[in-house]
Amino acid sequence: GIPVGKMVNDEIKQILTLEDKLGERVMGQDYALTQLVQGIKTSKAKLEDPNKPQGVFLLVGPSGGGKTETALALANELYGGEQHLITINMSEYQEAHTVSSLKGAPPGYVGYGQGGVLTEAVRRNPYSVVLLDEIEKAHSDVQELFYQVFDKGTLEDGEGRVIDFKNTTILLTSNTGSSAIMQACLNQPVEEWPTAEDLIEHLKPSLYKQFKPAFLGLSLIPISEPTRQSQ
Numbered sequence: 001g002i003p004v005g006k007m008v009n010d011e012i013k014q015i016l017t018l019e020d021k022l023g024e025r026v027m028g029q030d031y032a033l034t035q036l037v038q039g040i041k042t043s044k045a046k047l048e049d050p051n052k053p054q055g056v057f058l059l060v061g062p063s064g065g066g067k068t069e070t071a072l073a074l075a076n077e078l079y080g081g082e083q084h085l086i087t088i089n090m091s092e093y094q095e096a097h098t099v100s101s102l103k104g105a106p107p108g109y110v111g112y113g114q115g116g117v118l119t120e121a122v123r124r125n126p127y128s129v130v131l132l133d134e135i136e137k138a139h140s141d142v143q144e145l146f147y148q149v150f151d152k153g154t155l156e157d158g159e160g161r162v163i164d165f166k167n168t169t170i171l172l173t174s175n176t177g178s179s180a181i182m183q184a185c186l187n188q189p190v191e192e193w194p195t196a197e198d199l200i201e202h203l204k205p206s207l208y209k210q211f212k213p214a215f216l217g218l219s220l221i222p223i224s225e226p227t228r229q230s231q
Helices: 004-025 028-042 067-079 097-101 115-124 138-153 178-185 196-210
Strands: 055-060 086-087 128-131 154-156 160-166 171-172 219-222
Touching: 004 028, 004 067, 028 055, 028 067, 028 196, 028 219, 067 086, 067 128, 067 171, 086 115, 097 115, 097 138, 115 128, 115 160, 138 154, 138 171, 178 196, 196 219
Parallel strands: 055 171, 055 219, 086 128, 128 171
Antiparallel strands: 154 160
């Protein structure tokens, strides 16, 4: 196997250059990338529970801000290629019964043995970025399933296998509160746009309406409108 010292050294190098590498692909989102990398550093240093995912981040903001590009760049830099991105469109999981298609149907139910969309993807590709796109559209039972993953780092599939998420980095995206972000930036020159900390305050009322408190304990990263320079 890889000598532990070498692996740690490589990880340190990787993390030191991560923000710059991401910044080459995702323009105008310096604050978001700094927060993201800081969260990953904390996790890599194992200051958090080592059994939990490498990081769980809620990226909030309007379309076109670079949320998907951030996920692709992260898969490339952290895991060695964009093929390590697992994308799940949460708008397809608006009904309670769709939980079983994510983790696989239990014995005796239609679809048993086919594996779940989420669990099977992570079982086959355990080192990956998992992108849960438009999480606000998912049924509350589906969101409940994810609390378990964030909290324990594992999920039991329909066949009773325990799927391990500890080597994944999970990004959730949401357009919730986008209008608050756009309103805050409207008719303002870029240099007078609110700071990212102010944007979080603008977002909070919408997020508290949309999500349960457990979700809001995640690392919240506001994605502002793309700045004019980056378009």
